[in-house]
Amino acid sequence: MHPMDMMKIYGRVVEIYRLRLGEAVAAYGEAMRGAASAFATAARPQEPAAAWRDAVSYWSDAAQRSLIYWDTMRQRGNNWIAHEKAGKPPLLAFDYEIIADARGFERPCNYALVRVVPPEGVTLDPARRPFLIIDPRAGHGPGIGGFKADSEVGFALKAGHAVYMVIFFPEPVPGQTLADVSLAEAEFLRTVRARHPDTDKPVVMGNCQGGWAAMLVAALDPGNVGPIVVNGAPMSYWAGNDAENPMRYAGGVLGGSWTALLASDLGGGVFDGAYLVDNFEYLNPGNTYFSKYYALYSKIDTEPPRFLEFERWWGGYFLMNRAEIRWIVENLFVGNKLAAGKAEWAPGKTFDLKAVRSPIIVFASLGDNITPPQQAINWVADLYPTTRALKDAGQVIVGLMHQSVGHLGIFVSGAVARREHAQIVDLVEYVEALPPGLYGMTIEEDRSSGELKYDVTLTERLVEDIAVLQKYDRRDEIPFEVVANISETVSGAYEVLVHPLLSAVVTPEMGRALRAVHPLRAARWGLSDLNPVLRAFAPFADFARSQRTPRDEKGPLVAAEHFAATSITAGWDLYRRLRDATVETEFFRLYGTFAMLDPDLTAPVQPALVEQPPAEVAAALAAMHSGDFTDAAVRVALLAQQRGGGQRRLSTLKQIRDLVGHEVGLIALPADVAQAVIRRQSIIADHAPQEALASLPDLLKTPQERTHLLTLLDRLMANIAFGPELTAFTAEVRQVLAGTPPAVPDGRVVPFPSYAAGQAV
Incomplete structure (x- = not known):
């Protein structure tokens, strides 16, 4: 790279760093000014008697709160110990029974399949397909997919x-690998x-790391x-944006996979x-060390049950074999090999995501900020660089984007479950009837009847539109290739120079002792009945609960407490912002320099603009004049959808199925077989829309079939408020089937609406 180009890039990195420092300081100043203003408003001068009453009520309440707070922490510790003694079973809100235990498989692993027992009042429909939910094995135990009702x-x-549900046990089977896990999940x-043969x-539903596990099973x-x-x-691990996704730099900051190997050896x-x-917890130190505990203290009369429920799951730490974490880090976190088709599950055998046709x-x-949208969706563009490639591969991908919820909220938020997950469950009955393509899913609320109802709209998108989520055309991912190369070299040296020594010195018993004193565990067993001080205070906490004296929430001392809490939170947030900006800047300084010195890395990758149609496309076009009534009805529906602008409303799809679904034959x-029909007719409609319409009489060979199709169209038009474009298209179909050629349209496929920030992918 030319020295001037390198200086320009360094200048850009420095400028971004300067802006982020300024934004961090400005945000801190704004938070402190707001806190000071709120304190000045609340802390008015008081009469001596009023000040005395406020002080007595505040400090009496503070003493009670403190007793209850520490007793809650004691309960958290006791719950942790009880959960450990019980073997850390899944924290499901439902009863379950074990169906298959992979510890007894030919290639054993610490996984099991369980059937969730429906609660009282819930009746299952034997005609509906089952769900298989895979929870993440990312430090915690299973159960997050069914954490609540x-x-x-x-x-x-x-x-x-x-x-x-696929659950797993706390300790891995000696010698198990990720391949063993994937093969067990496939079983x-x-x-x-x-x-459920009928x-x-x-x-198959996967949460967080259970998502890529689900994709491995499907492959x-x-x-x-x-x-x-x-x-x-997370599927595309290098993806993300500067100033937004600090966790993407963890592999580079830690120097690659050798730290995971060191932790395993220890x-x-x-x-x-x-x-x-x-x-x-590193991502948000303010919440880790202060905010969540202050929330417990400030809402001590209502918060403990929710706090204790979540901490039971958050404090359950599960183990992996050394070979498992090495595969995950080297192939996914650092190597980013999954979407590239380089992640091997056996010598010479890779997980091929293009084999997934569901x-x-x-x-x-x-x-x-743990799995940013770029990491969740960029793999689509890696596998299918163009919309045509995605369609010709016969793949259907639907993207749903929430505007604000955090990572854990995707799985445990009741509001998200009622809105997003409930609609996803509804959609799976219809998603297989969609023609190949990329769709954005949006959820609309309707309160017109006084009752909250949801409807889903699916809008066709371009694969190329995914780029709107990215800055710099993904060129900022180039340094991550350097991280992967350095990681491979350093890990190789570690395996030769350090691993033999540590594996000979550190015994499994020593490993268990070190795990027992890990700070996260010590914070739990240290604040439990094992601590005699906390155990002695338990009766006083019970007395405080029974004799609660409310404080004046508008008093000056409460205002001072809020001011102090806001100041501490703002200080932690300032530290986090400065830390993240510095780490990100140094990451690009170090690894960006290496990348710029390697011309093979800095050369942009140019996807092929013209792709060779696969055999399925050629076969479909060759069979354009062959088919039956079902083929003809599906083709008409697809051509109509093109004229309608690329949108599909779930409520309309339900109406269409009720009105004509059984007569169409799908x-x-x-x-x-039904999906094959849709894929074949979608290829024909996309590649040759004029000929697809003109050849309809070849599929409807008898007058009765043509009349039947027109009858179905008339029924739909009479019951559903379609737009004028579809009315005109129905007239064209009628002309074709009557033997009168319609006016030749321009032959262009209606382009997809452009992606706009904040909409679904």
Whole structure:
């Protein structure tokens, strides 16, 4: 690279750093001014008697709050100990039974398949496909998908679906690998399908890292997978934007995968999931060290049950084998090999995501700084660089974007479950009927009847529109290739020079001792009944609960407390902003320099503008004049959709199915056959729309069939308020079937609406 170009890039990095420092200081100043203003308003001068009353009520209340607060922390510790003694079972809000235990498989691993028992009042529909939910093994235990009644599990059960979950046990089977886990999950999938032979293929839903696990299963056994739902799942690990996604730099900051190997060696060959939880807590130190505890203190009369419920899951740390965490780090976190088709599950055998033919629903959030939207969706563009490539591959991908919820809220928020997950469950019954393409899913609320109702709109998008989520045309991902190369070199040296020594010195017993004193664990067992001081205060806390004396929430001392809390939070946020800006800047300084010195890395990748049509496209076009009534009806529907502007409303799809679905014939076909019909006719409609319309009489060979199709069209037009474009298109179909050629349209496929920031992907 020319020295002047390098100086320009360095200048840009320095300018961004300067702006971020200014924004951090400005945000701190604004927060402090707001806190000072609120304090000045509340802290008015008082009469001596009023000041005395305020002081007595405040400090009496503070003493009671403190007793209850520390007693709540003691309960958290006791809950942690009890959960450890019980073997850390899944924290599901539902009963369950184990169906298959992979610890007894030919290639054993610490996974099991469970059936969720429907709660009282919930009746399952045997005709509806089952759900298989895979929770993340990212430090915590399973159960997040069914943490509450209002959850993914809850709404799938309410809709009548049988629900199964993939759970895992705290300690891995010695020697198990990620390949063993994926093969076991594929076997679980076959078990679920065998238990429901008369339904369509199971829906596979993966949360966070369970999302890429679901995709691995689908790649291994695509023939048994129905629709796939990936919630907040990282798939493109290098993706993200500067000043937004600090966790993407973790691999470079830590120097690659060798630190995970070191942690495993210090654990006696086992990797402690508490380290992964540490990474999550690192993102927001203000919340980790102050805000969540102050929220407990400030709402001490109502907050403890919610706090304790969440902490039971948050404090359950699970383990991985050294080989497992190494595969994850080297292939995913640092190597980013999954979308590139380079992640091997056996020598010479890779996970091929292009083998997945099931529809995929991707749920991400703009407020998620752990799995940002870019990491959740960019793999689509990596696999299918153009919209035509995606369509010709016969793939359906639906993107749903939340505007603000954080990472954990995607899985545990009741509001998200009632709005987003409930609609996803509703959509899976129809997503297989969509023609190939990329769709943005938006959810609309309707309160006109006095009752809140939701409807879903699916709008066709361009794969190229995904770039709107990215800055710099993804050129900022180039330094991550340097990280991967350096990681490979350093890890190789570690394996030769350090690993033999540590593996000989650190025994499994020493590893268990080190895990027991990990700060996250010590903070729990240290604040429990094992602590005699806290145990002695328990009766006083009970007395404080029974004799609560309210304080004056508008008094000056409460205002001073709020001012202090806001100041502490603002200070932590300032530290976080400065830290993240500095880490990001130094990351690009270091690894960007190496990248600029390597011409192979700095050369932009130019995707092919003209792609060779696959054999399926050629076969579909060759069979344009062949087919039956179902083929003709599907083709008409697809051509009509082109004229209608690329939008599909779920409520309208339901109406169409009710009005004509059984007569079209798709519903009676096996799911695979129905999808093949839709894919074939979609290719014909996309590549040759004029000829597709003109050749309809070849598919409808008798007058009775043509009359029947027109009758169905008339029924739809009479019951659904379609626009004028579809009215005109119906007239064209009528002319073609009557033997009168219609006016030749311009032949262009209606372009997809442009993506706008804040809309669904």
